[in-house]
Amino acid sequence: MTRVLMCPPDHYDLRYEINAWMHLENRPHLPLAARQWRMLYEQVQRLAQVELVSPAPECPDMVFTANAGLMVGEKAVLLSRFRHPERQPEEPHFRRWFEEHGYTVYTVPEDCPFEGEGDILWAGERYVAGYRKRTEICAHRVAAEYLGREVLSLELVDDRWYHLDTALFVLNERTVVYYPGAFDPYARRVIEEHFHTLYVIEEEAMRFACNSVVIGNTVLMPEGCPLVTGLLERKGYEVIPIPMSEFIKSGGACKCLVMFLER
Amino acid sequence: MHTELITLEGHIIDSLTLSKVLDILVASGVDYEIRSFRIGKSHDETSHAEILVIAPDEQSLQRALHEVQQHGAVISQEDATLQPAPQDGVFPEGFYSTTNLETFVRIEGTWIPVERIEMDCGIRVTRTESGWRAECVPLHWARKGDLFVVGSAGVRVTPLPRREAESVFHFMGSEVSIEKPKTRIVQAVARAVRETKLKGQKVLFVGGPAIVHTGAAPYLERMIRAGWIDVLFAGNALATHDIERALYGTSLGVALETGVPETHGHEHHLRAINTIRAAGGIRQAVEKGILKSGIMHACVVAGVKVVLAGSIRDDGPLPDVITDTVQAQDAMREAIQGVGLALMVATTLHSIATGNLLPASVTTFCIDANADTVIKLTDRGSHQAFGIVTDCAFFLKELATQLCGEA
Numbered sequence: 001m002t003r004v005l006m007c008p009p010d011h012y013d014l015r016y017e018i019n020a021w022m023h024l025e026n027r028p029h030l031p032l033a034a035r036q037w038r039m040l041y042e043q044v045q046r047l048a049q050v051e052l053v054s055p056a057p058e059c060p061d062m063v064f065t066a067n068a069g070l071m072v073g074e075k076a077v078l079l080s081r082f083r084h085p086e087r088q089p090e091e092p093h094f095r096r097w098f099e100e101h102g103y104t105v106y107t108v109p110e111d112c113p114f115e116g117e118g119d120i121l122w123a124g125e126r127y128v129a130g131y132r133k134r135t136e137i138c139a140h141r142v143a144a145e146y147l148g149r150e151v152l153s154l155e156l157v158d159d160r161w162y163h164l165d166t167a168l169f170v171l172n173e174r175t176v177v178y179y180p181g182a183f184d185p186y187a188r189r190v191i192e193e194h195f196h197t198l199y200v201i202e203e204e205a206m207r208f209a210c211n212s213v214v215i216g217n218t219v220l221m222p223e224g225c226p227l228v229t230g231l232l233e234r235k236g237y238e239v240i241p242i243p244m245s246e247f248i249k250s251g252g253a254c255k256c257l258v259m260f261l262e263r
Numbered sequence: 264m265h266t267e268l269i270t271l272e273g274h275i276i277d278s279l280t281l282s283k284v285l286d287i288l289v290a291s292g293v294d295y296e297i298r299s300f301r302i303g304k305s306h307d308e309t310s311h312a313e314i315l316v317i318a319p320d321e322q323s324l325q326r327a328l329h330e331v332q333q334h335g336a337v338i339s340q341e342d343a344t345l346q347p348a349p350q351d352g353v354f355p356e357g358f359y360s361t362t363n364l365e366t367f368v369r370i371e372g373t374w375i376p377v378e379r380i381e382m383d384c385g386i387r388v389t390r391t392e393s394g395w396r397a398e399c400v401p402l403h404w405a406r407k408g409d410l411f412v413v414g415s416a417g418v419r420v421t422p423l424p425r426r427e428a429e430s431v432f433h434f435m436g437s438e439v440s441i442e443k444p445k446t447r448i449v450q451a452v453a454r455a456v457r458e459t460k461l462k463g464q465k466v467l468f469v470g471g472p473a474i475v476h477t478g479a480a481p482y483l484e485r486m487i488r489a490g491w492i493d494v495l496f497a498g499n500a501l502a503t504h505d506i507e508r509a510l511y512g513t514s515l516g517v518a519l520e521t522g523v524p525e526t527h528g529h530e531h532h533l534r535a536i537n538t539i540r541a542a543g544g545i546r547q548a549v550e551k552g553i554l555k556s557g558i559m560h561a562c563v564v565a566g567v568k569v570v571l572a573g574s575i576r577d578d579g580p581l582p583d584v585i586t587d588t589v590q591a592q593d594a595m596r597e598a599i600q601g602v603g604l605a606l607m608v609a610t611t612l613h614s615i616a617t618g619n620l621l622p623a624s625v626t627t628f629c630i631d632a633n634a635d636t637v638i639k640l641t642d643r644g645s646h647q648a649f650g651i652v653t654d655c656a657f658f659l660k661e662l663a664t665q666l667c668g669e670a
Contacts, residue, residue, distance in 0.1 A: 152277055
């Protein structure tokens with residue numbers, strides 16, 4: 001059974017600006033955020049076993065567990081090394097959770113920012129990885145070593161799509177759904193050469209259509225993305241729209257709130 | 264020919280990273296030779312390429328290397344080469360000339376950060392009890408036998424972070440802004456100043472005499488008295504005309520109240536200098552109650568660290584002015600420790616001199632009515648500088664209002 005890690009939004013808030021979406025004058029409505037997280041949590045729980053990590057008061061973004069790290073084995077995780085000092089306090093909390101749950105924790109070298117599943121995504125026999133915004137390409141090499149799999153490096157070129165998982169999600173081993181404008185021409189070629197592709201238009205990418213969680217035949221997607229929903233439904237997927245407005249204010253949505261522990 | 268060996272490792276074929284890096288080299292106008300190449304046989308095996316980059320000059324080489332490093336190219340894993348200084352004040356031939364970017368040198372397999380980084384210096388490496396130490400030193404600090412890094416092997420430079428889209432300065436596009444909404448920019452500068460102070464870092468102000476001539480001195484004075492400025496760099500002129508204003512109400516003999524030149528007003532500045540010389544210095548003049556207002560008075564009262572650096576055309580000068588330029592540079596070097604933000608207003612000479620000393624990590628704003636000053640600063644390597652082309656009186660008035668409220 002699929003197992004994922006989530007973090008209750010008890011201390012979620014917007015207290016700094018470290019991406020193009022965050023504006024201190026546009027803070028999330030916290031009770032509404034809590035309801036939106038709950039809705040996602042209940043949907044995920046229907047499909048997978050959900051583990052919870054306790055939120056820390058000094059880490060308003062800890063709710064985005066996709067950035068905790070990346071599973072590199074059944075009981076091994078490559079811990080994130082956040083680029084921004086604002087998020088670095090999350091590292092020890094995630095480390096503690098993994099250690100307490102019997103995971104071997106690996107790290108990347110000190111001068112090599114790496115933001116976990118936010119930037120490296122499982123795609124069957126290989127992984128796809130983003131760089132130049134948060135994660136640096138040096139981390140792709142480290143991850144490839146631990147994974148023993150091919151890692152395709154994709155350059156992100158638009159500040160709005162600062163993590164790979166804001167601009168691309170893997171539908172199944174052969175298919176990815178992505179917003180081409182977030183990538184440089186080489187990356188677009190790499191994606192096209194390796195996968196069947198479905199495109200997301202900018203308007204829906206802005207509503208975080210690419211930040212979806214796929215479990216089996218179900219896609220948990222931020223609401224307001226009818227075009228890509230139609231494409232997926234024609235392919236036989238069930239798309240469940242989840243309101244995510246209060247997390248999008250911080251530059252995250254469904255996928256950012258979920259880290260895969262087991263597929 | 265300037266060359267550097269780089270290695271590229273990973274899934275560089277399927278990710279097209281190798282193609283991209285080679286394309287970037289060609290587009291940067293440099294040549295390359297693939298020295299060795301090992302292709303991963305299966306999907307999980309990585310590939311490895313060693314590429315010799317060949318450039319017509321050092322600048323093109325560094326530019327090309329800087330670009331390809333972003334895509335994972337690693338420059339030589341060799342240790343830095345060290346050579347002793349042949350005599351006092353002289354670096355060994357072929358010494359590594361620094362940039363103002365964060366720099367590391369590799370000694371016995373370990374990357375050591377270079378302390379007090381500044382551009383156009385050498386890197387002195389010493390062995391201490393706790394291990395190796397690397398520091399950035401100007402030519403005149405070199406002592407015969409000191410070990411310096413030569414060549415660029417074993418040296419790694421961290422590029423400046425890209426300007427994030429959310430930054431108000433991002434929309435300026437170019438680093439020099441002329442046709443941009445000025446008030447918003449000043450708001451952003453004020454915010455940066457506040458953030459710097461919140462982080463516990465110091466704010467450096469570098470100013471020219473136009474601040475006094477244009478009547479903007481009171482705004483600067485307010486900010487100093489309110490504690491926003493920690494360090495002031497200027498020349499004889501700013502201090503002299505400020506003191507002239509305090510003692511006579513004129514700047515270069517022109518009454519600041521009315522804008523009318525006063526009879527014998529041209530003598531005021533020299534009389535002001537004489538008064539301060541008689542008192543023994545600015546601090547003494549303040550303590551004796553001779554100097555009661557102005558920027559320099561505010562600095563003494565607020566405990567601002569002041570470095571006044573002299574130049575060839577100075578009158579007097581004031582006793583506080585350091586007339587030996589090398590000594591002045593050293594005093595400025597000392598004073599910039601802990602500075603997180605620099606405001607350079609209406610001075611080409613002192614802006615460039617300060618730019619030479621500042622690490623690129625210091626947020627730098629250059630404000631001048633003349634775009635050339637700003638361009639000169641960035642052309643001389645202070646790439647971190649944001650240029651704001653505007654009248655200094657407007658800028659300082661607006662900034663003082665932002666930081667200290669309406670007067």
